[in-house]
Amino acid sequence: MSNDVAYPVFRTPDLALALGTARRLMEFGRSAHSKVSVAAELCSVAEVRRLGKELPHGWFRGQEEYDEFDGVPLEDLPALVVGVQGPGLPADPAAYEGRLPVECELRDLPVGSIEDAFTAAVGPNRGEINWDVLCWPDAPEVGFHGESKHAEVTLLFNTRTRDLDEPADDHTVLVHVRSVSVDGRQMREPYAQWLAEQVGLTVIGPGQRW
Template identity: 30%
Template sequence: MSNSTAAAVLTTTDLAEAIRAVRILLAISGGSPEVDYDARITSPDVLARVLHVLPNPDWWSMEGPERGSAKAGDDPAGCLPIHLSHWGAPDSAEPFIAALGPEPAALRWDLDGWPAVPEAQLELITEKYAYLTLTVNSRDLYQDEPSQDHTVHVHVRSEIETDRIGWLADRISGRFTGRTESAPF
């Protein structure tokens, strides 16, 4: 198992701006990445909307899996609040975001890599360290810091790669805030 460093490069209350930034960074990375969905859901209405977008996610009660889980065949609506997780379906990312309302979530795109940028002396970064995360209604990767804004994180090998982080931030009119998190994968 390896870790990447997730660097916050844009925090905004404007969800459309955050989505625009994600689209730009996805275009820079190239390829067609898989997406990991991770959310904390407390509302039956939000749960219904999310299940419409992601019909068979993995989930478990935030009070513990013994209180209810997808593996046990329980009804998630009767086990709220739940932690929901899903993998795949990149075309479901924006509908998932729209379904969330105020609930916190993170979407992580597993990229093919960050490109080499010779004029900036940046080498190719392979998929092992190239991810992109959008946290919705949360500032951190794991929804431990709920907020009313949204943060775009670029993942690199380590926080000392400030040139790469800054170059990516510049592409979305963002800036490296200095805030990083270790992201085990």
């Protein structure tokens, strides 16, 4: 089993510029089977309701406490615990007590189908667009074979971390490659740098792992 490591290659407070840059990098590795997924963490009822209207096909799921619903039949679980699309979000504010932050996501969609709408809707919330099933080419001049399993591009909104756990005033583009660590050193960082350079970017910080 292998894992990936993601390197920041661009950062800006400009939403449109961030999306355009991420797309340029994604297109460099795009394949016929590439997919896109989006996710956001919503910390207020107002933002949940707003995105429920702007992204009606999104799936919304709230928090639950450990063992809170052990033994409860699926049909008796609250909609926010099971997961519900925008039109099915609860109208009663009490339904959100203890459920924030609410996660909104859409997974494995065709490239180009959701990126603009999500970027327009994300607002102040922390979120991401992730393109996967890409295919990075060989880079013989720096001694690396291409790869597809860990070929991804991520655009982080209002955060600089893949966990979406730290707010920021800007947006960050990440390029993913296979993680190969020897004595704590990432051996494929030069490959990430090479990939970034192919579209006029450069690695600007340490790699992030899950």
